[in-house]
Amino acid sequence: MSLIIETKDVNLYYGDFHALKGISMEMQPNTVTAFIGPSGCGKSTYLRLFNRMNDLIDAVKITGTINIDGKNVYEKGVDIVELRRKVGMVFQKPNPFPKTIFENIAYGLRVNGVGDKHFIEDRVERSLKQAALWEEVKDKLKKSAFELSGGQQQRLCIARALAIEPTILLMDEPASALDPISTSKIEELIHELKKNYTILIVTHNMQQAARVSDATAFFYLGNLVEFGTTKDIFTHPNDIKTQNYITGRFG
Amino acid sequence: MRNSIKRFVEKISESILFLSSTVTTLSVLLIVIFLFKEGLGIFNKDPIEEGQMVVINKNNPIRKVVSADIKNIFDQNITNWKQVGGKDDSIILFRMDDIGNYFTEEQLGDTFQFVPQCLAKLVDSIPGIIAYIPSKYFNKDFPARELPMEKITVGSFIKGKEWFPTAQPAAQLGVYPLLIGTLIVSLGAILIALPLGLATAIFMAEIASERLRKILKPLVELLAGIPSVVYGFFGLVVIVPFIQQVFHLPVGETAFAGSVVLGIMALPTIITISEDALRTTPRAMKEASLALGANKWQTIHRVIVPYASSGITAAAILGIGRAIGETMAVLMVTGNAAVIPHTWLEPVRTIPATIAAELGEAPHGGLHFKALFALACILFIITMAINLFVAYISSKNKMSKR
Structure with missing residues (x-):
């Protein structure tokens, strides 16, 4: 199995604040890797390195290398648009556009220059099916996305990310704003998506990390404390901080 | 003691707040009411200055003329009664300033006491006349007919194509x-x-x-x-x-x-x-x-x-x-x-x-x-x-x- 994602000695500074301290990790294709840790530990910042979302923030400095398929995404001359097509992202809160359900899914295709109507229609349907939302919305594709429930909106956002066929899916606490039923739907979906995508997920929820992920990384104060298979991390962690965190003693 | 003072101050400030909001609301309302009371006052009025009127010879068949035509008549843009639906007869304009052209000072009298009689004679004798005169001269025996004008309506006000509020005798009030x-x-x-x-x-x-x-x-x-x-x-x-x-x-x-x-x-x-x-x-x-x-x-x-x-x-x-x-x-x-x-x-x-x-x-x-x-x-x-x-x-x- 080839490595598809790899970071080597990544440091990130917000101005003077050292947010990520020398993170080195390898993630396997078609697996789910969970990033856990208390608030402010850098796990979301780390996640946002892979599609260069941190570029939007002023005064960010990044050192080290982040390789996807052997290519450093922070090298000069990297096409960010191309990168973001390959690395989809689902955010913490459902954030559909103020457009119809159909147009939300089609957005990524349209901004990437796809104009073929049939192609877009097919892709919208397929993405919605992949996100297990098709049955619920197939009769109201022309309705505003705001009319959906929170859980449906989040699945819409997943479908939107899938529509441009990324290979990697970044999920930043995708279920934190949802009720338990919607959460379990999203988790089922992650299981399903693993077959075709490499998924990196940030979560606050220990049980969720244990349920959905193959590998787990524990972050604390900008350090990668421990990284291993989810089974190992949750059954016999090496580090006392990891143990304290997953048993709920702090965090 | 201190408590009662506190309560008193509270009451006072409350009433001040109440009073000022009432005054504000009332003044806004009053402005609007005043505006509309004055503004609506023009409707259903004759577009002619108060105390003045337009008369024509009593044999003239014209019954009514819109105020725009009155203005055109007095501007001499319309010179024949035919153009406003009357007989083929040229229009003779008369304003009070013109009275000296028709009568001598003696005829008018040294205190102008004979003006009413002179006017009556003039209007009676010229069939094509249209005269803009003070309405105090117009009484039952006056040998002429008032030319009624169309009253100002909301429609005429909004659709009127001419704004000339100082035009005499007929003000043009078209917005x-x-x-x-x-x-x-x-x-x-x-x-x-x-x-x-x-x-x-x-x-x-x-x-x-x-x-x-x-x-x-x-x-x-x-x-x-x-x-x-x-x-x-x-x-x-x-x-x-x-x-x-x-x-x-x-x-x-x-x-x-x-x-x-x-x-x-x-x-x-x-x-x-x-x-x-x-x-x-x-x-x-x-x-x-x-x-x-x-x-x-x-x-x-x-x-x-x-x-x-x-x-x-x-x-x-x-x-x-x-x-x-x-x-x-x-x-x-x-x-x-x-x-x-x-x-x-x-x-x-x-x-x-x-x-x-x-x-x-x-x-x-x-x-x-x-x-x-x-x-x-x-x-x-x-x-x-x-x-x-x-x-x-x-x-x-x-x-x-x-």
């Missing part, structure tokens, strides 16, 4: 040219200000660095603080001659000049409101767009502007509102000709400018005075409709975004 003037100037202003303002707002909200924004924002707000007479002055000295030269016009004071000046004046409103609206676009929504591989420009025009569209609409409408009500600057640059413009490059006169220019010369309580109040009522209705529309849009917007 149509003023209304068109106001609308054409405001529409032009918004056509100029909206693209410019929106572009600036997008630049400030999305593209400019925080530092540049901190310089630009106060500058734009400064623009709102400049007195309108200064804008008018600037328009008169810079824009008017410029337009005159560029378009080879006889005069530069045109609707277009007004639009340019008003457009500049509406800019701060449009920029600040639409910038605020653009900045309310959640970061998450921008990030979602960028994460899907959209570039900055695609994100702006496909996500941010649609998200802020209702705020931008409100900005545009408030900008129009400001343009419609603006007085001084428009008065200075539009040339103030109360005619219906056919192009942007003709002088026009707006409603507020008319009120400002004419109120000083209109006798208090007279027809002209009341007509100006009626103009003010129309302006009030327009701006109120605009404000209600903005309120409706923003309430609808709140609901759809929850």
